[in-house]
Amino acid sequence: MVTPSTDSERDGLDPRTAAASHNVTGTGNTSPPAQDTEAAETSGADRILDAAIELFGEHGFSGTSLKAIAQRAGVSAPLVIHHFGSKAGLRxxxxxxxxxxxxxxxxxxxxxxxxxxxxxxxxxxxxxxxxxxxxxxxxxxxxxxxxxxxxxxxxxxxxxxxxxxxxxxxxxxxxxxxxxxxxxxxxxxxxxxLHKQMKRLLGASPLEDSPEDLAPYMSAVLELYTRxxxxxxxxxxxxxxxxxxxxxxxxxxxxxxxxxxxxxxxx
Missing domain, CATH: 1.10.357.10 (Tetracycline Repressor, domain 2)
Known part of the structure; x- marks a missing residue:
């Protein structure tokens, strides 16, 4: 269950600490080649964004913590702060x-x-x-x-x-x-x-049902725009x-x- 983030949780993720302690290779202080580092950084940021978009969409902005986003992205919570600075920056x-x-x-x-x-x-x-x-x-x-x-x-x-x-x-x-x-x-x-009313009146919602079930809505929209x-x-x-x-x-x-x-x- 996703829990709202707290001030103490956010305050505990210091961007300077994250940048200093994070190691994308997991090999101690060994520095990877610059190209590999850049690719890993980009991959990590993309995973965080994908996870954040999914969780924000599922639970809202106040109902989603940085820790939950990090867990879904498969990264450490400090890395989220390292890339985006804050929850507002991530949004x-x-x-x-x-x-x-x-x-x-x-x-x-x-x-x-x-x-x-x-x-x-x-x-x-x-x-x-x-x-x-x-x-x-x-x-x-x-x-x-x-x-x-x-x-x-x-x-x-x-x-x-x-x-x-x-x-x-x-x-x-x-x-x-x-x-x-x-x-x-x-x-x-x-x-x-008004997706719930769409479901009640037309039998399907874009948030709850498969695209094929949206045919009545899409047909009506197409008629409105073409006739x-x-x-x-x-x-x-x-x-x-x-x-x-x-x-x-x-x-x-x-x-x-x-x-x-x-x-x-x-x-």
């Missing part, structure tokens, strides 16, 4: 890793979408992203400046892979790419926060009025290969 590194993995997942999905994205790849990707989904849920529940910074990173990253998706014809251009990216992320993560829901003639005037109340998109908001005037005349 920041986890946020960065999760953002990188999320970007990689999205970018690879776009790259493999021509001529059509294989269903088995979609299912495999969802299965592999399980720890990321759990981690993001705990981050949203915790809130604070950390999740604000993480969300900002996810939004900015999404502008890159959606621009690529536009370039190869997977999605249509937007009058305001950033606002669209924000809304799509909010909708996706909102469904994550018009609203009658354009009925809501056309409202859409025009809303566009007029928005500031002109900046250069950063314009999709790759398009100008604001191009977008305004999209059907």
């Amino acid at each position: 920041k590194a986890c946020d960065e890793r999760v953002a990188e993995l999320f970007y990689q997942f999205k970018s690879e999905s776009i790259a493999r979408s021509r001529p059509a994205l294989p269903r088995n790849y979609v299912m495999e990707a969802i299965q592999a992203s399980g720890p990321i989904i759990h981690y993001l849920l705990q981050a949203f529940l915790a809130g604070g400046d950390e999740i604000d910074a993480l969300m900002d990173r996810l939004v900015e990253d999404s502008l890159e892979y959606t621009a690529e998706a536009e370039r190869i014809g997977l999605i249509h251009p937007s009058a305001n790419p950033r606002n669209r990216a924000v809304v799509m992320l909010l909708q996706s993560f909102g469904a994550l926060m 018009p829901v609203l009658n354009a003639e009925v809501y056309g005037e409202l859409a025009r009025q809303l566009r007029e109340t928005q500031p002109e998109p900046t250069a950063d908001d314009t999709p790759v290969g398009h100008t604001p005037s191009d977008i305004d005349h999209q059907p």
Whole structure:
């Protein structure tokens, strides 16, 4: 059972002591070659990050101790401090890793979408992203400046892979790419926060069930994004009025290969 870390536990892990006493080879004072040392350091840091993302996702940030992370990673607790300085430093590194993995997942999905994205790849990707989904849920529940910074990173990253998706014809251009990216992320993560209702109403949760069980949810999402829901003639005037109340998109908001005037005349 994972127990919350205490101040005394954290205080007992002195970064200077850790750096001085840790020996990656386990051979006393014998110094390994610099290349081997660097590889071992990188491997240890990666194992710590993977373990931390899993445990933070399973038990939350306050419910996970550095000792538990070290045990799952198969390293000493002082080594965690040696690499990341503190629990806060480790969480920041986890946020960065999760953002990188999320970007990689999205970018690879776009790259493999021509001529059509294989269903088995979609299912495999969802299965592999399980720890990321759990981690993001705990981050949203915790809130604070950390999740604000993480969300900002996810939004900015999404502008890159959606621009690529536009370039190869997977999605249509937007009058305001950033606002669209924000809304799509909010909708996706909102469904994550309501995963228990998803399970109750659609029979499966991305946090509890296999990817194959998510077919009803994924089918509905695909229909929403590929088939018009609203009658354009009925809501056309409202859409025009809303566009007029928005500031002109900046250069950063314009999709790759398009100008604001191009977008305004999209059907």
